[in-house]
Amino acid sequence: MFWFVLIVMPDQETLFEIPAAECGPKTRPEEPEGMPKLKVVDRNQFKMPMLDVDTLVGADHKVRAIGWLTGTLDLSKFLAGIRSKVGHAGREHNDPRLLLAIWLYA
16 A cells, blocks of 8 residues: 655645636546447357358359459559558458459449
C-alpha cells in the first residue's frame, strides 16, 4: 500500500482554478433501450466444404482469357493508392486484377 503526503504551504498562491464541474464524479452516458446486439451461433452450418475454384470453370471458358489478359496488364497505379501494407494494421483490399476481370466479364 502506498501513502502520499500532500504538503500545502500557506503562503503559496494557486496556479490556476479548477472549475467545480470538472471535479465532480463523472456520469455515464445514457444507454440505449432495447435488446443487446449478439452474434449468435448458426447451428445449421455443419461443415465448410473445401472447394477448388479453378475446377468450377471449364478449361475452354472465355473467362480464362480475361484472367490471362488482366494478368499481363500493369496495374501498379491502382496499387499506389492502397494505404494498408503487409505486416501493418489494416484490412486487405481486393486485388485490382480480380475487379477488372469481373468488370470485363460482365
